[in-house]
Amino acid sequence: MKIVIAEDTGFCYGVQRAIGLVKRRLEAGKEELYSLGPLIHNRLVMKELEKKGLKIVDNPSRIKGSLIIRSHGLHPALIEEARRKKIRVIDTTCPFVKSVQKRVKYLVIMNYEVIIIGNPNHPEVGALAGFARDEAIIIDQKSNINPVFNTGQISKIGAKKVGVVSQTTINVKDYQRIISELYKKIGPEEFLVFNTICEITKKRQKEVAKLSRRVDSFLVLGSKESSNTRALYELCKKRRPAFLIETPSQIKEEWFKTAGTIGILSGTSTPDWVVKATADALARLKNE
Numbered sequence: 001m002k003i004v005i006a007e008d009t010g011f012c013y014g015v016q017r018a019i020g021l022v023k024r025r026l027e028a029g030k031e032e033l034y035s036l037g038p039l040i041h042n043r044l045v046m047k048e049l050e051k052k053g054l055k056i057v058d059n060p061s062r063i064k065g066s067l068i069i070r071s072h073g074l075h076p077a078l079i080e081e082a083r084r085k086k087i088r089v090i091d092t093t094c095p096f097v098k099s100v101q102k103r104v105k106y107l108v109i110m111n112y113e114v115i116i117i118g119n120p121n122h123p124e125v126g127a128l129a130g131f132a133r134d135e136a137i138i139i140d141q142k143s144n145i146n147p148v149f150n151t152g153q154i155s156k157i158g159a160k161k162v163g164v165v166s167q168t169t170i171n172v173k174d175y176q177r178i179i180s181e182l183y184k185k186i187g188p189e190e191f192l193v194f195n196t197i198c199e200i201t202k203k204r205q206k207e208v209a210k211l212s213r214r215v216d217s218f219l220v221l222g223s224k225e226s227s228n229t230r231a232l233y234e235l236c237k238k239r240r241p242a243f244l245i246e247t248p249s250q251i252k253e254e255w256f257k258t259a260g261t262i263g264i265l266s267g268t269s270t271p272d273w274v275v276k277a278t279a280d281a282l283a284r285l286k287n288e
C-alpha cells in the first residue's frame, strides 16, 4: 500500500489566523472569551480550545465576556447588539470572507438584487444575508434553481440588476452550474457575478483531479459539518472510492484491503497533526 498526501493540507490561512488570535487571548488570561457556535468545525480542536477556557454559547444573552466573531463572520445585527450592550467584540472573520461581505454591501448600495449561493444553514451565508439586509435570495448549491421560482421569489429576481456571490467554500462546479441556470432563466439586463470561492478551497478541489490519476481510493480528513470538507469528499467520491473521517481511530481496515495507493486530503479546519497521525496509522496497517 502506498500513501500520497495532497500538497495542501491542514489549516487554511483563515482558520490558522482565527485560532492563533483566540489562543493568544486565552493565554493572556485577561478576559473570558465567548464564541457563538463552535469557532471552527473540528471537534478535536474545539475540545482543546474549550480546555483553555473558550466558552461556546448558542445565544448572545449568555455572553458574559468578550465575543469572538468566527472566521465565517457574523450577522451585522448581532454585532450591533453586542456593541450596544458594551460587549467587547474580537473579530476573526477571514479576510476572504470579509471581501465577500464588502461585495454584498456594494450590491445593496448599487440597488442590485442579491443572490447568495451556498448552504442556507451555514453561518457564513447567514452573515452574508445580514449584509444584504436579510433581503437576499439564497440558493442552496446542492439544489437546482426551481425552488426559488416555485416559492414566488421569481418576482424578486425579475429585477433588472442581479448580483451573485457564493459562500467561499462551495464546489466550483456547483457555482458555475447554478449561475448558468440562473442566467438562462432570468437573463437580467445586468448580471454581475463575483468569483468568491476562496483560492485555498479551489486549490484543494483541483488536487482531487490531479491525485485521482495516481490513487485507488481517497481518505478525506475533516468534520461532516465542515462545508469545504464535504465538498472535497463529494468530489473524491465521484472519481474513486472515498471515506470521510475526523480522526485516525475511525479508519476501517477493510476499506483499503485492495487499494494499492491511498490519497489523503484534508478540509481547511483539520490540523496538520491529524494528517500526520492518519498517514502513520495507514502505514501501520500496511505493516500488520
Ligand code: SF4
Pocket (backbone or CB within 6 Å): 012, 013, 014, 015, 071, 094, 095, 096, 097, 168, 169, 198, 199, 200, 201, 228, 268
Ligand atoms: S477556507 Fe478560505 S475563506 Fe474560509 S476561512 Fe479558510 S482561507 Fe478563509
